[in-house]
Amino acid sequence: MSLIDFKMMGAIERILLLRSVAIVIQLCAVIGVYLFIPHDISVLPLLLIIAFEIVFHLLSWQRYRHRQASTIAVAIQAIADIVFLTLLMAYSGGATNAFVSLLLMPIVIGAVSLPTRMLAVVSLGAVLAYSALLMSLPTHQHHMDMTNHFIGMWVNFLLSVIVVTLVVGTMSKMITNRERAIARQREDQLKSEQLVSLGVASAQVTHQLATPLANLQLLFEEISEEFPDDEAVKAMASPLATCRNELNHFRELATAIRENQISAISPLTLFSNIKTASNLQYPELELVTHISEHDFANIRINSDAMLLPAICNLLQNAVKANQQAGINQVELGLGVEAGHVIISIRDFGGGIDATAAHGAALVESDKGFGMALMLSNSTFERLDGELSLSNHADLGAVASVKLPMVNS
Known part of the structure; x- marks a missing residue:
């Protein structure tokens, strides 16, 4: 899949695609740790969490495969990712897990997909999740007190959330507004070109009708002099006058529009x-x-x-x-x-x-x-x-x- 195809996706489609990749990486990481790295982590809870995540992912894919998702649905999907990541971290080291910064990913996705209020909810959820992981840490037994270090990591995460929410969210809104403005300008330009084409065609038709209409008027005047009482000749007077008046009215309208008379x-x-x-x-x-x-x-x-x-x-x-x-x-x-x-x-x-x-x-x-x-x-x-x-x-x-x- 190319980068252009990814950009053309909707927000819910991007989330589902990235979650598919994340699930594969999570399974590979858990299995790799279990087989090749000495550990004191229980693998079964991690596999159960990933299993629930897969079920939720398949249900979401089935629901939004052929329908448009609302912003609330996108926010729910982002919060669900935060929940699953938090549970995985809780059973694999908590706030000490090296991958705890992945909680920023749902915020980044929300920054480019959600309105400001929904983005604030997702950001708050990520901060609360990290805070819960930090508070659930057991008392550290090393000679060096790591409490200040973990608190510093939490502050760093909080600052990262604020930066992503404000900077990325603002830039995303600016880009979206610019694209909308460009689309409106392109639409106005196309409409103006259509109107100009119609105006040119109308002017050509009017110019082409002016001469034949003048000839018909001369012929009518000659015939009316020779046959003043003929009913057919009398019947021609009103249609010719209407055509002449409409042609003059069109010229007046064209002049008023050209001179922008308001x-x-x-x-x-x-x-x-x-x-x-x-x-x-x-x-x-x-x-x-x-x-x-x-x-x-x-x-x-x-x-x-x-x-x-x-x-x-x-x-x-x-x-x-x-x-x-x-x-x-x-x-x-x-x-x-x-x-x-x-x-x-x-x-x-x-x-x-x-x-x-x-x-x-x-x-x-x-x-x-x-x-x-x-x-x-x-x-x-x-x-x-x-x-x-x-x-x-x-x-x-x-x-x-x-x-x-x-x-x-």
Whole structure:
């Protein structure tokens, strides 16, 4: 097994692997002492302790072979190692055993695998174990008094525990936080690359549509002059005007995003704009609104040109989810929570899965979650907001947009 494979293991897997090696070494050491070294140590208790350790090890391996272990389970495994090592030391010289410093090993493993509180419990267990071994020593019969020496060994062990707990634990947490930060940065970079690709593709499509649309407008004007009363010609006017307006609106949005135009608006204004957009796009939708009893007069939130379209994307997802369930009702809520304005949209569809719940990645979806959801989430993040998706306790899904309050 390579070092990379060992690093890729979970904490419980590393503990079980190291204990397997430790059991083999313990058996070899006991048998070697019994066969080749003169001793006054009873071997049978040591073999019984190792037998119990093997049984515990096999049960642990069976339990955590195909499941994820919690931090409490990892701490229990580390404490069990301390117990077995203490028992082995107790029957082989106690605190005078040359291998008593092995009690530091569970602390080292805990320092890189456990949170601070759990690590403190494991460290305290090792110190108590060493203290028990020291107190159980019989009166020394040598001419030289070894009591001070053993107490010094105990102090040295205590200092080693403190150093390992603080230094190794702190370094492990720093490395973990750095790896998480690098992973978040890599994820943000990938998401930014996806957004840039989508923006470039949208700009190309808009540019390619502009010229044909202008030609169609000229042809329409010529045909309308020759056949002003033709019904087919009249029917072309509205679609062409819609395409022209949407193209101009897209140019305005692109300009606003490029110039980073952000303004502070009232949540009530945004809420009203959402209801207006809903009535225009989905006139048959039954929109039920809920506004918390709070004074929104002096509250402002940051907004840009993409905030309203981003929330409308969530509203469109809710409408699609309702269509699959045959329901025509959406709940729109506005509230305040811990310095943030919360805008919630609840549908009555079949709910969401874990993949769509993150909203940060571009995923394939037949339920309305995908590119639009990722674009909406990027808009909220640009405004220091947050999007969270969850299933309602009764029926459907809830999309909650959390936007921070700003000074007006």
